Amino acid sequence: MAQFIHVGAFILLLSTISTAQLRGDYTPSQEQCNPNDGFGKYCPTTCGVADYLHRYKPDVDRQLDQMEQDLEEIVNLTRGAQDKVVYLKDSETQAQKQSPDTYIKKSSSMLDDVLRFEKSIVAQEDQINQLQTTLQANANKMVDLKQMSLQLDQMCKEPCKDTVEIQTITGKDCQDIANKGGKVSGLYYVKPARALEPFLVYCEIDSFGRGWTVLQRRRDGSVDFNKNWIQYKEGFGYLSPDDRTEFWLGNEKMHLLSVQSSVPYVLRIEMVDWEGNKKYADYATFKIGPEIDAYRLTYAYYFGGDAGDAFDGFDFGDDPSDKFYTSHNGMQFSSPDKDNDKFQENCALEEGSGWWMNRCHAAHLNGKYYTGGKYTEKDSQNGHDNGIIWATWHSRWYSLKETTMKIIPINRIGAGGQQSGVKQFGDI
Numbered sequence: 499m500a501q502f503i504h505v506g507a508f509i510l511l512l513s514t515i516s517t518a519q520l521r522g523d524y525t526p527s528q529e530q531c532n533p534n535d536g537f538g539k540y541c542p543t544t545c546g547v548a549d550y551l552h553r554y555k556p557d558v559d560r561q562l563d564q565m566e567q568d569l570e571e572i573v574n575l576t577r578g579a580q581d582k583v584v585y586l587k588d589s590e591t592q593a594q595k596q597s598p599d600t601y602i603k604k605s606s607s608m609l610d611d612v613l614r615f616e617k618s619i620v621a622q623e624d625q626i627n628q629l630q631t632t633l634q635a636n637a638n639k640m641v642d643l644k645q646m647s648l649q650l651d652q653m654c655k656e657p658c659k660d661t662v663e664i665q666t667i668t669g670k671d672c673q674d675i676a677n678k679g680g681k682v683s684g685l686y687y688v689k690p691a692r693a694l695e696p697f698l699v700y701c702e703i704d705s706f707g708r709g710w711t712v713l714q715r716r717r718d719g720s721v722d723f724n725k726n727w728i729q730y731k732e733g734f735g736y737l738s739p740d741d742r743t744e745f746w747l748g749n750e751k752m753h754l755l756s757v758q759s760s761v762p763y764v765l766r767i768e769m770v771d772w773e774g775n776k777k778y779a780d781y782a783t784f785k786i787g788p789e790i791d792a793y794r795l796t797y798a799y800y801f802g803g804d805a806g807d808a809f810d811g812f813d814f815g816d817d818p819s820d821k822f823y824t825s826h827n828g829m830q831f832s833s834p835d836k837d838n839d840k841f842q843e844n845c846a847l848e849e850g851s852g853w854w855m856n857r858c859h860a861a862h863l864n865g866k867y868y869t870g871g872k873y874t875e876k877d878s879q880n881g882h883d884n885g886i887i888w889a890t891w892h893s894r895w896y897s898l899k900e901t902t903m904k905i906i907p908i909n910r911i912g913a914g915g916q917q918s919g920v921k922q923f924g925d926i
């Protein structure tokens with residue numbers, strides 16, 4: 499190709515020179531140039547040719563470049579054409595082979611589809627299995643419900659029974675009821691001397707004909723004893739004819755019962771620990787003052803028992819005044835919303851219960867119910883010993899399982915002797 503350009507350039511050069519000469523715009527210097535036969539009569543000298551070439555070289559170069567570009571374009575076009583030919587040939591070849599390829603592609607695509615469908619089917623099968631499981635579960639539930647429905651139908655055919663049986667005999671307390679012939683323990687109405695209305699109590703009537711009026715019962719922690727003044731005043735929890743529930747009879751009722759007669763009462767406290775051991779403590783001349791005196795607790799003396807006299811306080815070893823400040827005789831009643839204690843704070847509020855708080859207690863039967871007995875500062879509210887405590891029997895970090903507070907006229911407790919009372923309790 500370079501050679502071709504060279505020849506072309508030469509031809510162009512000659513034609514350009516002749517054209518210029520003919521136009522007469524070139525006047526070569528005779529002094530500088532020697533005639534050269536090669537150029538004939540029109541002179542130009544080799545120098546003139548050189549000058550000419552020098553003057554026209556840029557144009558020639560430009561034109562040569564242009565030519566080169568043109569030629570390159572031609573070459574490119576040629577090459578493009580060749581490529582097209584090759585492409586067409588290939589296309590032809592491919593066209594000949596195309597049919598099998600299409601089928602391969604199509605079949606491959608179909609395989610993909612099949613795989614996809616298979617996945618979808620597996621997923622749907624799982625869903626169907628799940629739905630079948632749910633369906634089966636529902637069917638089972640339906641069967642259960644039908645059975646329950648049948649049982650309920652059967653029950654409804656039987657006449658309804660009043661499951662709470664209230665005894666008909668009434669009296670001023672449970673001993674009075676026992677004296678009038680009441681022989682079974684259960685629910686009775688009593689009307690103490692100064693009571694405006696009779697109210698329901700649980701009477702525990704034993705084989706000696708003694709009628710105990712029950713004031714408090716803990717047995718399973720089913721009732722929350724974290725209550726306020728009004729609730730402790732009126733009573734809370736549940737009375738049951740078979741002594742299966744927990745309750746606080748109420749400070750007002752306790753007051754009315756305990757002050758009604760010239761014959762003083764004995765308060766008996768019975769306790770059961772988590773090992774099944776049973777102990778009791780009796781207090782003579784038990785009285786609860788009126789509300790105006792904040793239901794103050796008083797008794798004459800510790801009447802006996804095997805649980806020890808925790809109402810008299812307990813020396814915990816923390817302070818010399820422990821025993822004095824944990825005694826209960828003469829204490830007013832405190833509740834979380836009413837502070838009548840000897841402590842700068844409110845014991846009842848800090849411990850979450852109502853009681854005849856001092857600063858605060860050695861005995862506390864309305865404490866929090868701790869299943870299992872043992873508890874720690876971490877378990878308790880504000881780190882206080884707030885369980886069901888009888889410090890002369892178990893540690894203050896041991897909460898009792900069951901408690902009962904009940905009263906009986908003092909002249910009846912001797913029926914069969916004090917020991918018989920113990921024996922009776924042991925037989926429960």
Ligand SMILES: [Ca+2]
Nearest residue numbers: 841842843844
């Ligand atoms: Ca206080």
